[in-house]
Structures are given as C-alpha cells and as structure tokens.
Amino acid sequence: MQRKSLCLALIGAMAFIAGTATAATRVVPFQGPSSSSEQETFGRFIVKYRSGTAQRSDSRKVTSSLNTRVANVFGANKAIRTSHVRRLSANGADVVRTSRKLDMAEAKALMAAIAADPAVESVRIDRLLQHTAAPNDPYYTTYQWDYFNPVGGINAPSAWDAGAKGGGIVVAVLDTGITKHSDLDANALEGYDFISDAFVSGRATDERAPGGADLGDWTTAGMCGANSAAKNSSWHGSHVAGTVAEVTNNGIGMAGVAHNAKILPVRVLGHCGGYDSDIADAVVWASGGHVDGVPDNTQPAEVINMSLGGSGTCSPEMQSAIDGAVSRGTTIVIAAGNDNDDAMNHTPANCRNVITVGATGISARRAFYSNYGTRIDIAAPGGGYNDGANNQENFIWSAGNEGKTVPEKETYMGMVGTSQATPHVAGVVALVQSAVGTPMTPAQVASLLKQTARPFPAPTDRPLGAGIVDANAAVAAATSTVPATLLSNGVARAGITGAAGDELMYMVAVPAGAKLSVLTYGGTGQIKVFAKAGDAPTAQSYDASSQRPGTNQTLTVPTTVAGLYYIKIVGVTAFSGVNIRATF
Incomplete structure (x- = not known):
C-alpha cells in the first residue's frame, strides 16, 4: 500500500486571515527588566510625571512622593529610599537613584508601584549600556547576512542590544527532530516523536x-512512490532549530535569532514526509493540550514553527488543532511553500489563525521559489538563487550534520526555502514575547509584525505580505511606554473622533534612511498635529508640527535614526471622521 505523505523538507507557511488581528498594540504601564536580566541589579530609574502635576512643577517633590510608595511596597525593614539625581532636559523626566541595588523582582515591584500613581506618565530602568558588539560566533559575520544586512536582513542585532534575546520563551519546532550538536544542545528541551508509523519513523x-x-x-x-528519487537525510529540523535559537556568544559556529529561548523538538517528519494526523496531534501537545497515549507537555510552547506543507486544503483536524493552540496563547508560524504558486493552494499554509511566511533573498526581492498571494502575512530571508545564491554566502546557514542517512559528525549547512524564512519570524516572535511584561495574544503578535514590517525596497512581482520582518521595530513597538496606537506604513486609520482638548497618540516604526510623512484629512472640526522621534511630542517639544485651520494637516518628520516616531492629534475644537496616514 502506497503511503500518502503530507510534508516535504523545504517548505514553508501561511497567516492570519483578514480581520482577525487587533488594530492597536498592547502598551505596558512600565518597562521593567527583561527575563534575560535575571543576574543584573538595578539602581537608577527614569520617572516621568504628567504635565500639571505637583511633581512635574517642582522636582523637589519627587523624592517624598516616591519614598511614600517605596515604603508601602517594601516596608521599613528593607530600608530602601530614593534620591533625586536630576531632571532631564530632553523631556522633563526625573532620574532617581535607590539607596541600594535591587534585584529583578524588587525592581519590577518598585516600578509597578510607581506606575500605579496617577501622576506618573511612565517609568523605566535607567539602563547601563555598553558598546555594541557582534556575537563572537566565528561564522556570524561571514555567513549570517540574514540577521544584519540592511536591505535583506531582519535587524536582529538592534533588538538584542535593546535586551530582547528570547529568555523564558519556548519555541516548538515541528520538523524532522534535531541531532546532537554543540551549538544546539544547551538550548534544546526533551521533545517527543509523534510519528505513528514505523515506515515513516524508522523505529521498530x-x-x-x-x-x-x-x-x-x-x-x-x-x-x-513510483519514480521517486533517492535522497540523503536532510537534517532539516536541526537547521530550522538553529535559526530560531542556536547558542550564541559561545565562541563557536553561528548565532540564533532568539538565542536565549529554548527549543522543543517535536518529530513529525521522517521517511517520505509526515501524516496530517500526527502533525495535528503534535500541534495540540506542543501548545499544552492533551493527547491520549502521550504524557502531557510540561513546557508548553509560546511559539510553534512549522516549516512543512503540501498541496490541498486545510483539513478539519489541522484547523481544529491550530484553533486550540491559538486559544491557549500559542502563536503558530508556517512556511508558505516553495512551489512558486499561490499559497492558498498549500496546507497548512492556508489554515486560519496562523502567520504565513514567504521568502526573500539578500536583495529583499521575492525568492523565485517562494509561494505568494493574499495568504502571505510577512516575508523573511530564505535565501535566493535570483540573488546570485550560487554564491553560497547567500544561502541561510545553520546547524547540520554530515551523515548521509543516520547522524554522524556535526557541521553547518546552507539551505534556501520558505522553511528557512519561517524560523526567522518564529524567532522574532520569541524576542517580542520575552521583552513584554504580559504575553501578547497570537492576534496581537500577527498585527504587530505586519505593522512594523520593513517595506520592500521595490514592489514585489507577486504579493508577499506586509514587508520583511523587522526584529528591532517589533520589539520597540511592543515595549513602548508611551500609550499609542501603532500605524502601518501607508495604511490610513479612519473615523477619528474627539472633543476640544482631546489628545490622541499614534506611533509608527520607521527604518533607517526613510522619510516620514504624516497626513490627516477629511471629517469636520479643527485639529493640530505634532510628531517627535522616540518620545511623546508636546506643544512645546516636537520635531515637526502642522497647525492650519481645519483637519487637513501635513508634516514631514526628520528621520535621522531608525526607531519609533510618535504622532499626536490635539483637538482645537470637537472633531469627527478624521483620517490619519503615516508613510515612509
């Protein structure tokens, strides 16, 4: 009996359907230390009080206000006091010092107490920064263009410098499993082999x-099957896992996108592929659901990477498994496929409630093999022969093995495909989730990635999603301490309404070298608009403004550096039905 296989080695993934992603990014009340900072201590904080408060008017009142809250949190026995260091000229925030260094739990408790004060606009760590440096993994600079190339890369180093490295996050890789490898072992959990057919698994x-x-x-x-070719083992799962979370700064090999995350290897592909039913069970188990006959997973994954697929429609079993995983808070990232075809024709890329990923090369053009279409949410580096990838440096490089059939000596391999693009996105999801105080929902994650994607430098020949995933922009937007609604490049937000004196804040993640233009139009009433890089603009402090009569305002914002740019609409009179569009 001929066995039907669903999944092939080098394919890739699909996305959230229109309308399921939330419009606004979750905003945390304070930005505390990340989970990667467990061994650090913290002694200085930046507190910004709201305009019109007593503390904003007189910095001498800051210390007494803070010490009252400190005593309520820690009590007199811990003897923690604060002192005022200075007021910042840039935005009027106050730098304060604690009488002793605080560990991560104490710092978070202190900041939560400060943030609960209605007079406080924001509070954050006064971070002690060092000069930035590339990872010391010897092959990083030579081969891993996909992380740092300004045109085709994902801008990972800037996200790492901001403290996002994936700490505390589990990423399940549903694939061929992984091999022993000195650049993977420390980040690998014990997973499970879900293949329920001895022919496919190679087990007894x-x-x-x-x-x-x-x-x-x-x-x-x-x-x-008839006429099928002989093939060596691919070690595909190790390659994908390495891109997600290869051990980094260990002086060997290469780096991973979310290198403080943990990999949960789930074997679903073997000889000739893998069965839809096994993969559906693996999705349930990896996300923390129960599967009969298998011990429950004690370390559920916040992210599932599925660099696999085949032709056909999404099966009811697979859709049910995905829906259950999403309901448990797991974001599912799937490769779009390598058939130069509409991703709608390929599953599980065409399932609902997933993030579907297409592939680009170093030039940021669509890779010739990548599936395309409206089902694609976002693109990421997959390597591209159309970029001269006969030159091996344009492949995606990661962990591998030299064995022809069974595992032998560890090595590093170059591959291309939407399979290789997908773990870049899964890794960025891990970076984001590690950086925020409360996990974002899968819908929020999908919306965030699309709204912070870097635009293609030129129109793609076929639809390939919102742009190229940008790790730094996604992390920056997710952790912004300024309450603001995230705008997508070139996409208007309509129907804005407010009263005289109302202030509405928006933000947009702008890449290096871009020119930001902001336009408001339509509706009734009168507004004025201010914009500023890196912080909330005010009527006294802004980089650009437009204050003409009516609602039609236009401004061009100087963009000397990449990052978040904030846009404030202020009602001069009551206004309604106004549109805003930011374009770069």
Whole structure:
C-alpha cells in the first residue's frame, strides 16, 4: 500500500486571515527588566510625571512622593529610599537613584508601584549600556547576512542590544527532530516523536516515543512512490532549530535569532514526509493540550514553527488543532511553500489563525521559489538563487550534520526555502514575547509584525505580505511606554473622533534612511498635529508640527535614526471622521 505523505523538507507557511488581528498594540504601564536580566541589579530609574502635576512643577517633590510608595511596597525593614539625581532636559523626566541595588523582582515591584500613581506618565530602568558588539560566533559575520544586512536582513542585532534575546520563551519546532550538536544542545528541551508509523519513523514499532531526536529521513529510489528519487537525510529540523535559537556568544559556529529561548523538538517528519494526523496531534501537545497515549507537555510552547506543507486544503483536524493552540496563547508560524504558486493552494499554509511566511533573498526581492498571494502575512530571508545564491554566502546557514542517512559528525549547512524564512519570524516572535511584561495574544503578535514590517525596497512581482520582518521595530513597538496606537506604513486609520482638548497618540516604526510623512484629512472640526522621534511630542517639544485651520494637516518628520516616531492629534475644537496616514 502506497503511503500518502503530507510534508516535504523545504517548505514553508501561511497567516492570519483578514480581520482577525487587533488594530492597536498592547502598551505596558512600565518597562521593567527583561527575563534575560535575571543576574543584573538595578539602581537608577527614569520617572516621568504628567504635565500639571505637583511633581512635574517642582522636582523637589519627587523624592517624598516616591519614598511614600517605596515604603508601602517594601516596608521599613528593607530600608530602601530614593534620591533625586536630576531632571532631564530632553523631556522633563526625573532620574532617581535607590539607596541600594535591587534585584529583578524588587525592581519590577518598585516600578509597578510607581506606575500605579496617577501622576506618573511612565517609568523605566535607567539602563547601563555598553558598546555594541557582534556575537563572537566565528561564522556570524561571514555567513549570517540574514540577521544584519540592511536591505535583506531582519535587524536582529538592534533588538538584542535593546535586551530582547528570547529568555523564558519556548519555541516548538515541528520538523524532522534535531541531532546532537554543540551549538544546539544547551538550548534544546526533551521533545517527543509523534510519528505513528514505523515506515515513516524508522523505529521498530508504530508507537510514539519520548525525545525529539532526528533519526534521519533518507529515502531510496521508489520508496515514496513510483519514480521517486533517492535522497540523503536532510537534517532539516536541526537547521530550522538553529535559526530560531542556536547558542550564541559561545565562541563557536553561528548565532540564533532568539538565542536565549529554548527549543522543543517535536518529530513529525521522517521517511517520505509526515501524516496530517500526527502533525495535528503534535500541534495540540506542543501548545499544552492533551493527547491520549502521550504524557502531557510540561513546557508548553509560546511559539510553534512549522516549516512543512503540501498541496490541498486545510483539513478539519489541522484547523481544529491550530484553533486550540491559538486559544491557549500559542502563536503558530508556517512556511508558505516553495512551489512558486499561490499559497492558498498549500496546507497548512492556508489554515486560519496562523502567520504565513514567504521568502526573500539578500536583495529583499521575492525568492523565485517562494509561494505568494493574499495568504502571505510577512516575508523573511530564505535565501535566493535570483540573488546570485550560487554564491553560497547567500544561502541561510545553520546547524547540520554530515551523515548521509543516520547522524554522524556535526557541521553547518546552507539551505534556501520558505522553511528557512519561517524560523526567522518564529524567532522574532520569541524576542517580542520575552521583552513584554504580559504575553501578547497570537492576534496581537500577527498585527504587530505586519505593522512594523520593513517595506520592500521595490514592489514585489507577486504579493508577499506586509514587508520583511523587522526584529528591532517589533520589539520597540511592543515595549513602548508611551500609550499609542501603532500605524502601518501607508495604511490610513479612519473615523477619528474627539472633543476640544482631546489628545490622541499614534506611533509608527520607521527604518533607517526613510522619510516620514504624516497626513490627516477629511471629517469636520479643527485639529493640530505634532510628531517627535522616540518620545511623546508636546506643544512645546516636537520635531515637526502642522497647525492650519481645519483637519487637513501635513508634516514631514526628520528621520535621522531608525526607531519609533510618535504622532499626536490635539483637538482645537470637537472633531469627527478624521483620517490619519503615516508613510515612509
């Protein structure tokens, strides 16, 4: 009996349907230390009081106000006091020092107490920064253009410099499993082998088995059907896992996008592929759901990477598994496929409630093989022969193995495909989730990634989503301490309404070298508009403004650096039905 396989080695993924993503980014009340800062201590904080408060009017009142709150949190026995260092000229915020250094839990408790004060606009760590440096992994600079190339890369180093490295996040890689590798082992959890067919798994029985080891997916001629070719083992799962979370700054090999995250290897692909039913069960289990006959997963994944697929429609079983995982808070990232075809024709890329990923090369053009269409949410580096990828440096490089059939000596391999693009996005999701105080929902994550994507430098030949995933822009927007609604490049937000004196704040993530233009139009009433880089503008402090009569305002904002730009609409009179569009 010929076995039907669903999944092939180098394919890739699909996305949230229109209307499911939330419009606004969640804004945290304060920005505390990240989970990657567990061994750090903190002694200085930046507190910004609202205009019109007593503390904003007189910095001498800051210390007494803070010490009252400190005593309520820590009590007199801990003897923590604050002192005022200075008021910042840039935005009127106050730098304060604690009488002793605080650990991460104490710092978060202090900041939560300060943020609860209605007079406080924001509070954050006064971070002690060092000069930035590339990871010391020897192949990083030479081969991993996909992380840092200004045209085709994902802007990962800036996100790392901001403290986002994936700490505390689990990313499940549903693939061929992983091999032992000195650049993976420290970040790998014990997974599970979900293949329930001995022919596919290469094990002695049809039973599923603990561990996520890659036993090889080699085939002989005719093994997978008439005229099927013989193939060596791909070690595809190790390659994908390495892009997500290869151990970094260990002085060997290469780097991972979210290198403080943990990988949960779940084996679903073997000889000739993998069954839809096994993959659906693996989605349920990896996200923390129960699967009969398998011990429950004690470390549920916040992110699932599925660099796999086949032709056809999304099965009811797969859709049900995905919906359940999303309901448990797991973001699912899937490769669009490598058939130069509409992704709508490929599953699970065409399932609902997933993030579908297309592939670009170093020039940021669509890779010739990448599936395309309206189902694609976002693009990421997958390597591209159309970029001269016969030159091996334009491949995506990651962990691998030299074995032809079974694992032998560890190595590093270059591959291309939407399979390689997908773990870049999964890694960025891990960076974002590690940086925020409360996990974002899958819908919020999808919206954030699309709204902060870097625009393609030139129109793509086929639709390929919102742009190229930008790690730094996504992390910056997710952790912004200024309450603001995130705008997508070139997409108007309509129907804005307010009263005289109302202030509405928006933000947009702008890449380096871009020119930001802001336009408000339509509706009735009178407004004025202010914009500023990196912080909330005021009527006294802004980089650009437009204050003509009516609602039609236009301003061009100087953009000397990449980052968040804030736009404030102020009602001069009551206004309604106004539109705003930011374009760069």
